[in-house]
Amino acid sequence: MKSITIADVAKQSNVSKSTVSQYLNQRYQYMGEETKLRIENAIEELGYRPNIVARSLKQKSTTTIGVIVANILHAFSTQVIRAIEDVCHEHDFHTIVCNADDDPEKEKNYIEMLHAKQVDGLIIFPTGGNTALFKRMKKSQYPLVIMDRLLEDLAFPAVILDNEAAASLAVDHFVDRGYRSIGIMTTSITRNITPRVDRIKGYKKALEKHGIPVKDDYIRSLDLQHFEAALEEMLSLQAPPRALLAGNDLALMEILKFIKKKSLRIPEDVALIGIDDVSFASFYNPALTAVSQPAFKMGEKAAELLMKKIQDENGAIDEEVHRFEPELIERDSC
Template sequence: MKPITIADVAKHAGVSKSTVSQYLNQRYDYMGEKTKKRIEQTIEELGYRPNIIARSLKQKSTMTIGVIVANILHVFSTQVIRAIEDFCNESNFHIIVCNADDDPMKEKRYIEMLRAKQVDGIIAFPTGGNVELYKGLIKVNYPVVFMDRILPEVEIPTVLLDNEKASLLAVDQLLKNGYKKIGMIAPPLSPYVTPRLERISGYKKALQQHDIPFNPNYLISSEIFELEAKINHMLTMADPPEALVALNDRVLIEILKYTKEQQINIPGDLALVGIDEVSFASFYSPALTTVAQPAFQMGKKAAELLLNRIRDKDTDDFSKIYRFEPDLIKRESC
């Protein structure tokens, strides 16, 4: 069958092609309700489907953005994606989500794929391995916004947490509750994974502010699959910590698995605070004290920044960093 065109819709509805076009683009300012209803009924009756490719060529926009996350398993990542999708949906934009697995090669392939699909812009949790590629995007004025990680070599607006303050809140709460020997457990460190570096820095600064010497034996940084052995080594030392700060949600889960297997009572034997709120924190037994990121507000801000750049409404400094405040949620684990 011959595909239904906008001209067929206009003829059947008894209106001009431009009126149908205005309807499809939701420009109803000078359109009567009867005309809108007639076009709507005609589209349904004829089964008309707009040619997205033709429209994007005409408008020079695909009304689509790409989102490249470092690791989609993190609760923070999924919450940010949801916030971006919600904001974009309200603006009639679609999103394509890509999971880079913290692999620069995957990130590079996704950037190239998204550009080939002519998406209007990208929100990325950068791995740090594609600095020159991002510099090239900025050189051609391609809209990009970073989430969660800073690349000092690239002037791109970045949205992230005040990570040092997150650690400060966690340590302060433990000290307030009488714990002095406080450890921190972290995933592997990388010069480009900003939250990990800043949260460790905040942990050390918090101890220093309270005149507590930093004990290197109380800081673990390891791949997730190696954490159980590292946690066991730390907690079976002659002088183990009496409280732990989990640097992120995945680390928190590994600590909880270990304490359950070893029948370690929380907080009786070991106090615990996790940075990053998790869905089960309030009904885990005991309920978990966490430091939450305002993930939905952060995702919305990143989407707003990107769409403003796409629409040439962004007058802010491209190197500007947008910091969000963490929130301590007091429960029963410390």
């Protein structure tokens, strides 16, 4: 089949190619309604579709950004993606989402692939690897916003929760409810993942603030497949914790699976608070107390920062870390 071009549309609607181009780019200021209607009808009759590649070469923009999440299984990640997509849609930008599975090599491949596709910028939840690659992007001033996690010794615009405050809110609530033997479980901190490390720091600081000794036996950061054994060991201690803080939604689900398997009662046998307000928290029995992240606001902020950088190449580079405040949602698990 012959490819339909702007020239064909111009001929069919009896206007110039530049007029068709103005119509396609929604520049209607000096275009009459009759002309617009003729072009619209010609496009419909001919089945014309703009050549996106050619347009991107001419405009030096693909109107597309990439989003690379460390682990798309996190409820927080999917909420942030939705907010990013909403902002991009308002700016007539498209979004390509990639899941790195907490694998630096996979993250590297996605960054290189998206560069090859000439996306205009990236929002990345870093896996904790690829320092050299991020340094190159920093040097080239490539439009990049860091989400949820920070990169050591590299200043990029970043959007992140105040993670120490999140853990502190949970510990404070436990203490207010009379608990003093409080444990924390989170996923692995092997690659110094910011939220996990900072939440443990916040947990320790909050205990010290309340005059409660920090016990190493009450702190676990490990891969999900090891959670059951770690919980078995922790809750079998001579003096086990009476309350547990789940460092993220994946940790929470592993703890809930263990509690169900062992027929434990919440909060009678063990009180529980999770960081991340999972979708089922309000109707779980008992309803789960949670520390909530403003995921949509954080996603919107990340997208707005990236749009500003893309659309204002000569503007000052905002390298600020934008920290958002958590909120405790009281329910029945504590």
